[in-house]
Amino acid sequence: MDPSTTTGGIRSAADLGRVIRERRKRDGLTLVETAGLTNVGVRFLSELENGKPTVRLDKLLRVLGALGLELRAGDRDGR
């Protein structure tokens, strides 16, 4: 199961941070590089990946986009 890059449900900032970091690593990118191509600070990116709960949506979306990720919303029970 779970063949593609689908993640388990994201219910917390920590979950999200995990997903992002995992993807970034998979792409062999450093924080500095990623920050550069997303127009966010390195510090922000680090905090984001570490599950800071109060990050702003726009910044978050920018990072996801740059990493080729996209969000989806659905019932908690899943697929």
Place this chain on the structure above:
Amino acid sequence: MDPSTTTGGIRSAADLGRVIRERRKRDGLTLVETAGLTNVGVRFLSELENGKPTVRLDKLLRVLGALGLELRAGDRDGR
């Protein structure tokens, strides 16, 4: 296709707002009610549903949770 409550990809705050409002309406809830059970202000909720890009993640997640929604991240191409 798309049998469950799966949404198209969420790439902007506007997309997200749309999903949230749709779901809230489907549940027959008012902003005041929803704000109450999510511990966020009515103003925030209104702005969120109208696509304010700078909302904070924690508040956002709280609302999604209260509405029985969950986020998922995957490749832009989808499933």
Place this chain on the structure above:
DNA sequence: TGCTTATTTTACCGATCGGGAAAAAATTAG
């Protein structure tokens, strides 16, 4: 193993903005 280098985390400062409460204004429903 120990050392060097690459990467990440954290501390500061300052400008900017988020969002709660409450009420008025505006839009929608009945």
Place this chain on the structure above:
DNA sequence: CTAATTTTTTCCCGATCGGTAAAATAAGCA
């Protein structure tokens, strides 16, 4: 036209985030 719902102000404290530098970790290599 009246009641209900949503949007928008106002006041305002507290926190975010960028840039930068230093500290702490992780990686890489002989």
